Amino acid sequence: MLGDYPIKGRRAADIAASIESAVGAGELEPGQLLPPMRELAERLEVNPNTVAAAYRTLRERGVIETAGRRGSRVRSAPATTDREFIGMDVPDGVRDVASGNPDPALLPPLAPAFAAAAERGDRQPVLYGDEPVEPELARAARAGLDADGVPAGPVAVTSGALDAIERVLAAHLRPGDTVAVEDPGWGGLLDLVPALGLRTVPVGLDDEGPLPEDVHRALAGGARALVVTDRAQNPTGAAVSAPRARALRSVLQEYPATLLIEDDHGDRIVDLPLHPLAGATHHWAFVRSVAKAYGPDLRLALLTGDAVTLDRVRGRQRLGPGWVSRITQRAVLRLWADGAIDTRAVARSYRERRDALIDALAERGIAAHGRSGMNVWVPVRDETGAVARLLHAGWAVAPGARFRMSAPPGIRITVATLTADEIVPLADTVAAAVGAAPVRSHV
Numbered sequence: 001m002l003g004d005y006p007i008k009g010r011r012a013a014d015i016a017a018s019i020e021s022a023v024g025a026g027e028l029e030p031g032q033l034l035p036p037m038r039e040l041a042e043r044l045e046v047n048p049n050t051v052a053a054a055y056r057t058l059r060e061r062g063v064i065e066t067a068g069r070r071g072s073r074v075r076s077a078p079a080t081t082d083r084e085f086i087g088m089d090v091p092d093g094v095r096d097v098a099s100g101n102p103d104p105a106l107l108p109p110l111a112p113a114f115a116a117a118a119e120r121g122d123r124q125p126v127l128y129g130d131e132p133v134e135p136e137l138a139r140a141a142r143a144g145l146d147a148d149g150v151p152a153g154p155v156a157v158t159s160g161a162l163d164a165i166e167r168v169l170a171a172h173l174r175p176g177d178t179v180a181v182e183d184p185g186w187g188g189l190l191d192l193v194p195a196l197g198l199r200t201v202p203v204g205l206d207d208e209g210p211l212p213e214d215v216h217r218a219l220a221g222g223a224r225a226l227v228v229t230d231r232a233q234n235p236t237g238a239a240v241s242a243p244r245a246r247a248l249r250s251v252l253q254e255y256p257a258t259l260l261i262e263d264d265h266g267d268r269i270v271d272l273p274l275h276p277l278a279g280a281t282h283h284w285a286f287v288r289s290v291a292k293a294y295g296p297d298l299r300l301a302l303l304t305g306d307a308v309t310l311d312r313v314r315g316r317q318r319l320g321p322g323w324v325s326r327i328t329q330r331a332v333l334r335l336w337a338d339g340a341i342d343t344r345a346v347a348r349s350y351r352e353r354r355d356a357l358i359d360a361l362a363e364r365g366i367a368a369h370g371r372s373g374m375n376v377w378v379p380v381r382d383e384t385g386a387v388a389r390l391l392h393a394g395w396a397v398a399p400g401a402r403f404r405m406s407a408p409p410g411i412r413i414t415v416a417t418l419t420a421d422e423i424v425p426l427a428d429t430v431a432a433a434v435g436a437a438p439v440r441s442h443v
Contacts, residue, residue: 007035010046012053019054020063023074034064034072059176062194075194090396097426098398100234102269102374103416106349107295108340110331117330132314132323133157137333141288141302150286151279153304156314157324161263161289162188164303164313165227166196168285171312172259173198173224180218180226182210184377184403184410186234186263189227202405205233207371209240212247219251225259226252230274232266232292232373235403235412237354239266239372245275252280259309260284268293270372271347283309290332292374293341300328350374353415353423360427366434374416380434383409389433395426 007022009015022028034040037055041048055072058064066072090096138155146152158164169179175197181189183202193200201223203214210228219226228248231239240248252258260281264274267288278284285305290298303313317323335341354370361368361378370376380386380400387399390411400410411434418426 007040007044009044009054010050012050012057015040015044015046015051015054016057019058023063028074030074032074034074036071059197062197065199091391094391094394094396095422096396097413097415097418098396100375100398100412100414101296101416102292103349105417106341106346107293108335110295110298110335113331113334113338113340114327116334117327120330121327126326128322130326132317134326134329134333137302137329140333140336142304145286145288145302145304148274148276150274150276150304151284153286153306154310154314156303156310156317157329158287158301158303158313158317159299159321159324160291161265161287161301162192164285164287164301165189165261165263166192167313167316168259168261168303168305168309169193169196169198169225171309171316172283177225178218178221178223180215180223181405182227182229182233182238183405183407184235184400185227185405186229186265187402190403190405200405202407204407205236205238207236207238207369208244209233209238210244210248212244212251215248216251216254219255219258223258225261227261227263228277230262230264230266230276231270231272232375234265234373235375235398235400235410236377237370237373237375239270239272240275240277242273242275245277248277249280252277256281258283262286264288265292266373268341268343269346269350269374271344271351272372278305282306285309285313290335293343293346294332294335298328298332300324300332350416353418356420356423357413357415357418357427360423361430364427364431366427366431370415374414376413376415377410378413378430378434379408379410381409382434383411386411386434390429393429393433395429 007015008018037051038048041051059066063075064072065075133155141155158167178199178201179193180201180203181193182205201218203218204211215226252260258281260277262277269292276286278286283306285303287301287303289301354376357376358368358370366378368376368378383400387397390397398412400412
């Protein structure tokens with residue numbers, strides 16, 4: 001069953017470490033079946049409870065999964081597999097439209113804001129025991145959330161959106177619990193969930209957001225949490241519409257114990273209105289990052305939610321990093337106060353580039369999606385072949401495998417830095433590389 005690889009150890013921790021080491025080294029492959037607990041216990045001359053404890057540790061770490069009488073096996077996508085490394089290095093001379101980064105030309109200068117924040121810090125140093133959230137930032141953030149219809153709740157600050165999502169999941173769920181996630185969806189989230197020892201169940205989506213029937217199926221099947229991207233969904237550009245929000249809220253109201261996490265991925269870079277789902281369940285969280293509008297290196301996201309969720313998150317945060325730098329918080333506040341970016345112009349720029357590429361592809365018989373944000377998703381029949389042919393033709397695109405679980409193949413094209421002169425050549429190259437594809441949803 002395990003070839004020549006011997007599982008070793010007398011204690012549960014040693015057995016678990018032996019198996020995890022073999023998985024990391026590739027000696028135990030994804031999907032490989034592990035010995036039944038009693039069989040392994042006899043082989044190692046230990047109590048079956050010791051092996052059971054080792055397997056439980058491995059499940060909690062996301063290394064293995066157990067399916068009742070069918071036994072335990074190495075996860076098909078172990079937590080040690082980082083989707084960001086699925087792809088290829090971009091050779092010199094190849095145009096990179098795979099990165100997912102914003103257009104640097106649309107990002108504001110940060111030096112004046114940080115200089116002002118540092119100068120204020122010299123006058124009013126932040127010390128241990130001070131409030132973790134800049135009061136003025138909390139008020140400004142809350143005002144924006146109120147204007148967008150997000151229910152009242154306290155505000156916390158985290159080191160980016162993924163940090164916020166991780167903290168909320170950890171505040172409510174236990175290893176082995178199931179999280180419903182969008183498919184295709186954000187590769188970072190698809191890595192994070194199993195890394196926390198949680199299971200994922202895919203939810204299909206179209207241009208208007210997650211499909212209500214898929215959400216219902218996932219929650220009815222026992223999923224304890226649902227993560228939804230409200231706008232600028234990565235990689236498809238989906239944005240939750242008003243009718244879709246009503247349908248999803250109706251489903252969530254049938255399962256009020258669900259932990260709902262919303263990621264407004266498109267704050268200040270899209271011109272579509274927000275249609276939040278928050279409040280449809282007892283426990284919810286709403287996340288807004290400044291990365292896409294003001295720069296990924298700011299590493300700051302705003303988090304609100306119900307009182308219990310925020311109390312748990314802030315309590316655990318105090319025991320770890322304590323707070324996100326108040327200098328950074330004050331710099332973001334200064335960027336907002338100074339109107340450092342023209343949000344309408346930024347949204348228009350990304351929209352025009354998306355629409356131009358989607359229209360050009362449609363003229364060539366290629367269906368593509370990109371309702372909001374800075375990415376366009378193109379369904380393809382042969383993902384590996386399409387990526388390779390485009391690379392050979394001088395264009396690096398992101399393979400859909402970074403973002404998919406059970407969804408059909410596709411490629412992601414980041415339009416953030418595309419120029420008008422590049423639209424037609426890129427569309428021609430994509431059409432030649434993938435061929436005409438039938439119009440379909442992302443499911």
